[in-house]
Amino acid sequence: MREAFGAHFEVPAGYVNTASIGIPSAAVADAVADAVTGWRTGAARPPHYDRYVAAARRAWARLTGVAPEHVASGASVSQLVGLVAASVPDRTRVVTVASEFTSVTFPFAAQDKRGVTVTEVPPDHLAEAAADADLVAVSVVQSADGALADLAALRAAGTPVLLDATQAAGWLPLRLDWADYVVGGSYKWLFAPRGAAWLAVHPDARPLVPQAANWYAAQDPWDGVYGLPLRLADGARALDLSPVWFAQLGAAVSTEWLAALDMASVRDHCTHLADTVLAQVGREPAGSAIISLELTADQRGRLAAADVVSAERAGRTRLSFHLYNTEDDVDRVLGALATRS
Secondary structure, three states: OEEEOOEEEOOOOOEOEOOOOOOOEHHHHHHHHHHHHHHHOOOOOHHHHHHHHHHHHHHHHHHHOOOHHHEEEEOOHHHHHHHHHHHOOOOOEEEEEOOOOHHHHHHHHOOHHHOOEEEEEOHHHHHHHHOOOOEEEEEOEOOOOOOEOOHHHHHHHOOOEEEEOOOOOOOOOOOOOOOOEEEEEOOOOOOOOOOOEEEEEOOOOOOOOOOOOOHHHEOOOOOOOOOOOOOEOOHHHHHOOOOOHHHHHHHHHHHHHHHOOOHHHHHHHHHHHHHHHHHHOOOOOOOOOEEEEOOOHHHHHHHHHOOOEOEEEOOEEEEEOOOOOOHHHHHHHHHHHHOOO
């Protein structure tokens, strides 16, 4: 058991794979386990989960620096990006970076029959390319290698922006209330089960069509779940998806705790560990919690033999350090890379 920032985690030594799936704190895991027990024993009541949906919405808004009343609650990033993609006009020109995560780009690419185009450009050309686009869609932090988007340049460009904060919220201080759309998922840096996601819609952004309109998006979800007329809630809640209960419960516990932390301290902790690895392999610091190394098959094998849990992305080894990681994890990685079989 490790203690980090006042919480306890059963994270194994050498686990540097949060960018794939985060490990919950004991408090989150216990809360979800208790909920499963309640379900198993007939004690669960669907309306009881509403408070967790509301709490997770508020805390995610705080983590991303947006207003909670502008946040819709869903189940996955691609589902929420899909709402944006289905709502853009015909022949919309979308620009993104090369090798962007497909949950950001596929929903727009799937609109090609309406003339919607998606153009990939090098990261350092994104702000320049924005001038000739109708929408920029990009991750705040890239999944493959941890590269950080130049948010200041994107904001200055003036083109509408969709930002995916999935690989950023939870370790990086964020203030994204200027962006037209902000999305994020629960199960990586936020320590929650998979099945919760959020979408912030700026009040001046193009309104979205509630393609997945459902009973939970009603003004009062529990008052009249049958029959017409359509009676959706005002604002972003009209885009809500019926919640994945256990995911929302876990997200409420984890995001409320995270939102109360000094996120600058969390960032400094994570980036120090990642940059230490980079320094020891002769690379410049990146200032990201996610790093990518070009390793030989022998080196990858040595990491696995040392019980280092990482991921292979875009032909490279990805390491990701969260607040529960320590110098011991760095030493395990570097020791494995230094060993010769």
